[in-house]
Amino acid sequence: xxxxxxxxxxxxxxLEVVTVFVLIGIIIIGYFLSTFIMGAGYEPIPRKILDRxxxxxxxxxxxxxxxxxxxxGRIILRVAQVTGATCTGVExxxxxxxxTRRVIRSKGLQGQVDVVKSNLLTxxxxxxxxxxxxxxxxxxxxxxxxxxxxxxxxxxxxxxYHKILGWEPEKQDTKSxxxxxxxxxxxxxxx
Numbered sequence: 001x002x003x004x005x006x007x008x009x010x011x012x013x014x015l016e017v018v019t020v021f022v023l024i025g026i027i028i029i030g031y032f033l034s035t036f037i038m039g040a041g042y043e044p045i046p047r048k049i050l051d052r053x054x055x056x057x058x059x060x061x062x063x064x065x066x067x068x069x070x071x072x073g074r075i076i077l078r079v080a081q082v083t084g085a086t087c088t089g090v091e092x093x094x095x096x097x098x099x100t101r102r103v104i105r106s107k108g109l110q111g112q113v114d115v116v117k118s119n120l121l122t123x124x125x126x127x128x129x130x131x132x133x134x135x136x137x138x139x140x141x142x143x144x145x146x147x148x149x150x151x152x153x154x155x156x157x158x159x160x161y162h163k164i165l166g167w168e169p170e171k172q173d174t175k176s177x178x179x180x181x182x183x184x185x186x187x188x189x190x191x
Contacts, residue, residue, distance in 0.1 A: 044074055045134050045160050052176050053132065054078070057158045059085040063129040066090060068120035068143065073100035073113075075132050080113045085130075089115035090123040126150045134160040141165060147183055157181040 045053070059065050061084035067075040070089025073096075080087045091097050100115040116123065121142055125131055128151060133143060144164040147157055157164070159179045170182040 043134070044071060047078075049160060049176055049178065050075060050078055051082075052173060053158050053160060053178050054082055056171055056173060056178055057130055057132075057156055057180055059083045059130050061085060064088070064127050065130045065132065066123075066125055066128040067132045068123070068125075069133065069135055070096070070100065070115060072096050073103055073115060076100075076113050076115070077103065077107065077109065079132070080109055081107075084112075087113045088128075089113075090118050090120050090125075091115055092117065092119050121146060124150065126152070128155060130156050130158055132158045132160075135162060137162050137165075144181075147181075151183045153183050153185045155183045157183070 059079060063083075063085045065076065065079050065083075065085045065087045067073075067079075067087070067089045070076055070091045071093075073089050076087035076089045079085055089097075089100055091100065094117055097115050097117045104110060104113050104115070120135075121139070125146065131143070131147065131151070133140065135143060140159060140162045141164065143157065144167060147155075151157075156170070157180070159181070161177045163169070163179050164181055167181050169179040171180040172178060
């Protein structure tokens with residue numbers, strides 16, 4: 001059966017290289033699209049906004065900070081370096097968890113910063129004094145419900161861009177779209 005002219009060695013190599021790059025491209029695109037399918041796409045918070053979030057919330061060395069959907073660990077690393085707080089990232093993507101752990105080791109922050117591979121809606125946040133979040137609206141609502149059940153009264157949710165509907169921010173920077181929510185005292189009816 002004749003399919004076409006035979007390829008020379010260099011043409012065959014060029015075709016193989018193109019095929020490999022196409023496959024790598026498909027894998028990379030699939031990887032990033034899968035984060036959207038899992039519930040939230042990856043988009044880092046701008047450094048200026050992150051610094052403002054830290055300034056508004058004011059975590060200190062004796063506090064525990066969680067970042068839900070921590071991506072490559074920018075928030076937990078920055079908060080730990082600026083404030084001395086103990087920080088935990090929660091990330092479902094194993095590649096991002098692996099990368100964050102490498103960066104934590106390279107910066108010598110073991111013991112102060114860690115990251116766990118977990119779904120942010122099932123992770124235990126009961127030890128958090130501050131929860132940082134840059135999540136979509138629907139997930140923010142679920143986080144609000146989860147926080148009421150798990151977090152200590154007086155602890156804070158620090159949200160960028162998306163509000164928790166039905167909650168009144170304790171502090172906010174509307175220009176920067178940063179909202180701080182305080183976990184209320186639990187009433188006897190809710191216990």
